[in-house]
Amino acid sequence: MEGVTEGRWECLPVTLSPGVLRTLRELGFPHMTPVQSATIPLFMNNKDVAAEAVTGSGKTLAFVIPILEILLRREEKLKKMQVGAIVITPTRELAVQIDEVLLHFTKHFPQFSQILLIGGRNPIEDIEKFKEHGGNIIIATPGRLEDLFRRKADGLDLASCVKSLDVLVLDEADRLLDMGFEASLNTILDFLPKQRRTGLFSATQTQEVENLVRAGLRNPVRISVKEKGVAASSTQKTPTRLENYYMICKADEKFNQLVHFLRRHKQEKHLVFFSGILVCTDVMARGIDIPEVNWVLQYDPPSSASAFVHRCGRTARIGHLGSALVFLLPMEESYVNFLSINQKCPMQEMKPLKNVVDVLPKLKSLALADRAMFEKGMKAFVSCVQAYAKHECNLIFRIKDLDFASFARGFALLRMPKMPELKGKCFSDFVPVSIDTDSIPFKDKNREKQRQKLLEQQRKERQENEGKRKFIRNKAWSKQKAKKEKKKKITTKRRRDEGSDIEDEEMEELLNDTRLLKRLKKGKISEEEFEKRLLSSERKVKAVVDSESED
Numbered sequence: 001m002e003g004v005t006e007g008r009w010e011c012l013p014v015t016l017s018p019g020v021l022r023t024l025r026e027l028g029f030p031h032m033t034p035v036q037s038a039t040i041p042l043f044m045n046n047k048d049v050a051a052e053a054v055t056g057s058g059k060t061l062a063f064v065i066p067i068l069e070i071l072l073r074r075e076e077k078l079k080k081m082q083v084g085a086i087v088i089t090p091t092r093e094l095a096v097q098i099d100e101v102l103l104h105f106t107k108h109f110p111q112f113s114q115i116l117l118i119g120g121r122n123p124i125e126d127i128e129k130f131k132e133h134g135g136n137i138i139i140a141t142p143g144r145l146e147d148l149f150r151r152k153a154d155g156l157d158l159a160s161c162v163k164s165l166d167v168l169v170l171d172e173a174d175r176l177l178d179m180g181f182e183a184s185l186n187t188i189l190d191f192l193p194k195q196r197r198t199g200l201f202s203a204t205q206t207q208e209v210e211n212l213v214r215a216g217l218r219n220p221v222r223i224s225v226k227e228k229g230v231a232a233s234s235t236q237k238t239p240t241r242l243e244n245y246y247m248i249c250k251a252d253e254k255f256n257q258l259v260h261f262l263r264r265h266k267q268e269k270h271l272v273f274f275s276g277i278l279v280c281t282d283v284m285a286r287g288i289d290i291p292e293v294n295w296v297l298q299y300d301p302p303s304s305a306s307a308f309v310h311r312c313g314r315t316a317r318i319g320h321l322g323s324a325l326v327f328l329l330p331m332e333e334s335y336v337n338f339l340s341i342n343q344k345c346p347m348q349e350m351k352p353l354k355n356v357v358d359v360l361p362k363l364k365s366l367a368l369a370d371r372a373m374f375e376k377g378m379k380a381f382v383s384c385v386q387a388y389a390k391h392e393c394n395l396i397f398r399i400k401d402l403d404f405a406s407f408a409r410g411f412a413l414l415r416m417p418k419m420p421e422l423k424g425k426c427f428s429d430f431v432p433v434s435i436d437t438d439s440i441p442f443k444d445k446n447r448e449k450q451r452q453k454l455l456e457q458q459r460k461e462r463q464e465n466e467g468k469r470k471f472i473r474n475k476a477w478s479k480q481k482a483k484k485e486k487k488k489k490i491t492t493k494r495r496r497d498e499g500s501d502i503e504d505e506e507m508e509e510l511l512n513d514t515r516l517l518k519r520l521k522k523g524k525i526s527e528e529e530f531e532k533r534l535l536s537s538e539r540k541v542k543a544v545v546d547s548e549s550e551d
Contacts, residue, residue: 007031007032007037008030008031008032009021009024009029009030009031009032011032011037012032012037012040012041013041014040014041014044014045014069016065016069017068017069017072019105019108019109020065020068020069020105020108022108023104023105023108024061026104027104029061032058033057033058033061033062034053034057034225035051035053035057035058035059035062035223035225036058036061036062036065038051038223038225039051039062039063039066039199039223040062040065040066042221042223043062043063043066043070043197043199044066044069044070046197047197047220047221048197048198048199048217048218048219048220048221049198049199049200049220049221049222049223050199050200050202050209050213050217050220050221050222050223051199051200051201051202051223051224051225052202052203052204052222052223052224052225053201053203053223053224053225057225059171059201060097060098060101060171061101062201063087063169063171063199063201064098064101064102064105065105066167066197066199067085067087067102067137067167067169068105068106068109068112070084070085070166070167070197071084071085071112071136071137071166071167072109074166077111078111078112078136078164079134080113080133080134080136081130081131081134081135081161082134082136082161082163082164083135083136083137083138083158083161083162083164083165084112084136084137084164084165084166084167085136085137085138085165085166085167085168085169086137086138086140086145086162086165086167086168086169086192087137087138087139087140087169087171088140088141088142088145088168088169088170088171088176088185088188089139089140089141089171089172089176090141090142090171090172090175090176090178090179090181091141091175092118092119092120092141094171094172095116095118095139095140095141096116096118098139098171099114099116099139102114102137102139106137112136112137113133113134113135113136113137114135114136114137114138114139115129115130115133115134115135115137115138115139116139116140117135117138117139117140117141117144117145117148118140118141118144119141119143119144123144123147123148123151123154124154126144126148127148127151127154127155127156130156131155131156135161142176142181142184142185142188143181143184145184145188146184146187146188149187149188149191158191159191162191162192162193163193165192165193165196166196166197167196167197167198167199168192168196168197168198168199168216169198169199169200169201170185170198170199170200170201170212170216171201172201172202172203173200173201173202173209173212174202174203174204174209174306177209177212182212185212185216189216194218198216198217198218198220200212200213200216200217200220203309203310203313204306241316241320241321241322242312242313242315242316242322242323242324243321243322243323243324243348244312244323244324244345244346244347244348245323245324245325245326245347245348245349245350246325246326246327246328246335246336246347246348246349246350247325247326247327247328247349247350247351247352248328248329248330248333248349248352249327249328249329249352250329250330250403250406250410251329251403251406251407251409251410252360252406252407252409252410253352253356253410254299254327254410255359255360255363255410255411255412256356256357256358256359256360257327257352257353257356258272258297258299258327259357259359260353260356260357261297261325261353262297264353265294265295268294268295269290269292269293269294269295270293270294270295270296270297271290271293271295271296271297271314271315272297272298272299273296273297273298273299273300273302273311274299274300274380274384275300275302275303275383275384275387275388276300276379276380276381276382276383276384276387290314292320293314293315293317293322294315294322294323295315295322295323295324295325296311296312296314296315296322296323296324296325297324297325297326297327298311298324298325298326298327299327300327300384300387300388301326301328301332301335301391301397303387303390303391303392304392305338305339305342305343305392305393306343308326308339308343308345309343309345311324312324312345325350326347331398331401332396332397334396335393335396335397336349338393338396360409360410360412361412363377363412364412364414364433367412367413367414367440368414368433368435368440369443370440370441370442370443371440371441371442371443371447371448371451372442372443372444372447374414374437374440377411377412377413377414378413378417380411381407381408381411381413381417382417382419384407384411385399385402385404385407385419385421386421388402389421399421403429404416404421404422404425404427404430405427405428405429405430406429408427408430409430413430414432414433414437414440415432415433415437416430416432516530516533517530
C-alpha cells in the first residue's frame with residue numbers, strides 16, 4: 001500500500017474506543033499520519049503487517065493503538081499474570097519512550113498492567129515487580145526478554161504467561177537485526193504462540209528484515225507508506241518537509257563554523273551529533289522523539305549511510321518542518337552524491353559562514369588551565385580518527401588522505417597523541433606547546449591530588465625497575481664472564497690437540513666446566529651455583545699447579 005494520505009481519526013474504517021480518542025486529543029494529535037491510517041485498520045482486523053515508513057512518520061501510535069483495541073476486544077479479560085501484548089525494540093531509550101507513550105493511554109484503562117523490561121537493571125527486581133503488579137503489556141529489549149524466558153528457577157514461568165498472547169510488535173526491525181539480536185529474537189519467537197497478530201515496523205526494508213518477515217509473520221500485508229505529495233515511484237528515505245544541507249570546510253575550521261552557527265540560531269532547538277565527543281550518539285538516531293527539534297547538526301558523518309538518514313530524522317517529525325546540516329571536509333564532497341544515490345537523500349550546499357570568530361585559542365587556554373579539558377581533547381581526537389578509519393564508505397573517507405595536523409588544530413590540541421595511525425608521520429604544520437603537558441594540573445583539587453599520588457607511585461616503580469635492570473645487567477655480565485672462561489678453555493684444548501703440554505687433569509677440569517655451562521643454559525643450576533662451582537674448580541686447578549711447582 002503506497003501513497004496513503006493523512007486524515008482525522010474519526011475517518012478510520014474501524015471505531016476507536018473513547019479512551020483512545022480522548023488520549024489522542026490530550027496528546028495533540030487530531031490527525032492520523034499516513035502510516036497510522038494505513039496500518040491501524042489492518043492490524044485491528046487481525047492482519048499481520050510489515051510496515052516500512054520514513055523515520056519520524058508516527059510508527060509508535062500505529063502499533064500502540066491496535067494493541068489497546070485488540071486487548072479491549074478480548075472475550076476473556078486478561079488476568080494479572082497473563083501477557084496479552086509484547087513490544088520488542090532495540091534500545092533502552094526507545095523502550096522507555098514507548099512505555100511513556102503507552103502510559104498516556106493505559107491511565108484510561110486501569111484494567112491493563114504494563115511493565116518495562118530493559119537491560120541495566122536487576123532482573124530479580126523485574127521478576128518481583130511482574131509477580132506483584134503483573135504485565136499484560138510488555139515493552140522490552142531482546143536481551144532482557146530472552147533472559148527472563150530462561151529464568152524459571154526465580155519463580156516466574158514467563159513461557160506459561162505468554163500463552164494468552166494476542167499481539168507481538170517488532171519495532172525498528174532493521175535496527176534489531178543490525179545490532180545482532182537475530183538469535184535472541186528467534187529464541188523469543190519459539191516461546192510465543194503461533195496464533196497471534198504480529199506487526200513489524202521498519203524504516204528500511206533489508207534482506208534480513210525480509211527473512212524475519214517470512215519467519216515471524218503469516219501472510220503479512222506489506223505497507224510501504226509515502227507521504228502526501230511524494231510520487232509512488234520515489235524511494236526518498238527522509239521526510240519531505242526536511243531541508244537537508246551540507247557545508248564544505250577544512251578540519252581546523254569546522255568547530256568555529258559550528259559555534260558560529262549555534263550563536264546565529266540561539267532561539268532554536270538543536271541536536272548535535274559527534275563520533276568522538278559524547279554530545280549525542282547514534283543511540284539517539286533511532287525512534288527517539290524529541291519534540292520541536294529545528295536543526296540536526298552532524299559534526300562528523302556517521303560510519304554508515306543509513307545512520308545518516310536516521311540522524312536527520314530526529315527533526316521534521318510527524319508533519320513538522322525541520323532542517324539538517326552536515327559538515328564535510330573538501331576531500332569528502334563526493335559523499336553528497338553517494339547519499340543521493342545510495343540513500344535517496346538529496347542535499348543542497350550551504351556556504352561557510354563569514355566573519356567567524358576563532359574560538360580555538362580559547363579552547364587551548366582552557367586545556368592549559370585544566371588537565372580534564374586537555375585529556376578530553378586528546379580522547380576526542382583519538383576517537384574521531386578511529387571512527388574515521390572504520391568508516392564503511394572507505395573509498396571516500398580515506399584515512400591516508402586525512403590532514404592530521406589540520407585535524408589536531410581543529411581539536412585545539414596542545415600536542416599530538418601517541419596512536420598507531422600517527423606512528424612514523426611528521427607534522428610540520430602542527431606546532432605543539434613548549435611546556436611539558438605532564439605538568440598541567442586538574443582544576444579539581446581532589447583529582448589532582450589523586451594524580452600526584454599516582455605519579456609518585458609510578459616514580460617509585462620506575463626506580464625499583466631500574467634497580468632490577470641493573471641487577472639483571474650484573475647477571476648478564478656473569479654470563480659473559482662464563483663465556484670468556486669457556487672460550488679460554490676451548491683455546492687451551494685446541495693448543496693441547498696441536499701438541500701442547502696441557503695435562504689430562506686440566507682437560508678433565510675443562511670438560512667439567514663446559515658441562516657446568518650447559519647445565520646453566522638449560523636452567524638446571526642457578527648462576528650463583530654455577531659461579532660457586534666454577535670458583536671451586538679454579539681453586540683445585542690452582543692447587544694442582546702450585547703442587548707441581550713445588551715438586
